[in-house]
Amino acid sequence: MLERPVLSDEKIIACLRDEYGLKVAKIVFLPLGADMNTAVFRADADDSTPYFVKLRSGHFDAIAVDVPKFLFDQGISQIIAPMPTRSGQLSARLDAFNLILYPFVEGQSGWEKNLSDQDWIVFGRALKAIHATILAPTLATRISQETYSPYWRELVRQFQTQVEAETFADPVAADLAMLLKAKQSEINHLIKRAEDLGAVLRGQRSQFVLCHSDIHVGNILMNNSSDDLYIVDWDQPLLAPKERDLMFIGAGIDGRGEYAEHDERLFYEGYGQTAVDPVALAYYRYERIVQDIAAYCQQLLLTDEGGEDRREGLRQITSQFQPGAVIDIAYRTEKRLPPELQSKL
Known part of the structure; x- marks a missing residue:
């Protein structure tokens, strides 16, 4: 999504605090991807640790987070596993969105940089x-x-x-x-x-x-x-x-x-x-x-x-x-x- 959805920083920060126990100091929208149902953000915690926040609107099937978590647990290192909430879930509900949290990887996609x-x-x-x-x-x-x-x-x-x-x-x-x-x-x-x-x-x-x-x-x-x-x-x-x-x-x-x-x-x-x-x-x-x-x-x-x-x-x-x-x-x-x-x- 290239344009930010109508959702305040405060709501996202509150969800990260309540669901993940994460204290966020700063959150920034990232205009990435062609999927109009997906918005992504970078969230920096109080200790400066960065996280990747994905908001998915419309239909959401938990298989989208369960499969990568399973593959990561099988030892496939080219997978970034979603992080669990306090209750052990791999996503959290926020208004019309499902919120998914990942470790932040500073990098570029194959659209932005050719694979070597x-x-x-x-x-x-x-x-x-x-x-x-x-x-x-x-x-x-x-x-x-x-x-x-x-x-x-x-x-x-x-x-x-x-x-x-x-x-x-x-x-x-x-x-x-x-x-x-x-x-x-x-x-x-x-x-x-x-x-x-x-x-x-x-x-x-x-x-x-x-x-x-x-x-x-x-x-x-x-x-x-x-x-x-x-x-x-x-x-x-x-x-x-x-x-x-x-x-x-x-x-x-x-x-x-x-x-x-x-x-x-x-x-x-x-x-x-x-x-x-x-x-x-x-x-x-x-x-x-x-x-x-x-x-x-x-x-x-x-x-x-x-x-x-x-x-x-x-x-x-x-x-x-x-x-x-x-x-x-x-x-x-x-x-x-x-x-x-x-x-x-």
């Missing part, structure tokens, strides 16, 4: 450890499983119908409507490819592992004072084929499409040799693009709220259609499919 060669290797090792994790049964049953749902595809079709029928006074919404109309044929193609590949995957048996499900480089945090990196923002963990996460490596979502082969080589040096299903990889790259289109339509067409987040959202969805960006990379991924399958699509 060693970072890519460490990232690969960490993700392999996550995918190999054996979950406690009581935790595993609470994590959603992949169903190859048509939800996002149907939602995009609804927005395509909406922009044909409505006019928008808000300039950002109007620009997005123009983009959807101009790219209608290409968007329809993306939806069709995701549908066809999803149908193939539903008909085959795949091994499901614990996936982060949104593991682009913006969710990689690199420590400024050490070589450590962390995988953050576990809002939607998923049991799915490993390609659900692997599709992000070299997909161009980080704006590094021209370095895709370089990044993939280093990542897999850390992850290790593995058989990657080209059908699943292509499906997830198409489906992610469709999901992004739907999410930005929700953000920009259903409300005029959001301030600077709106203009940034429009910039991000527009960039996906640029030459060499995520859509072009998805097309190239499809070309890796077996010829007999390509002929049926």
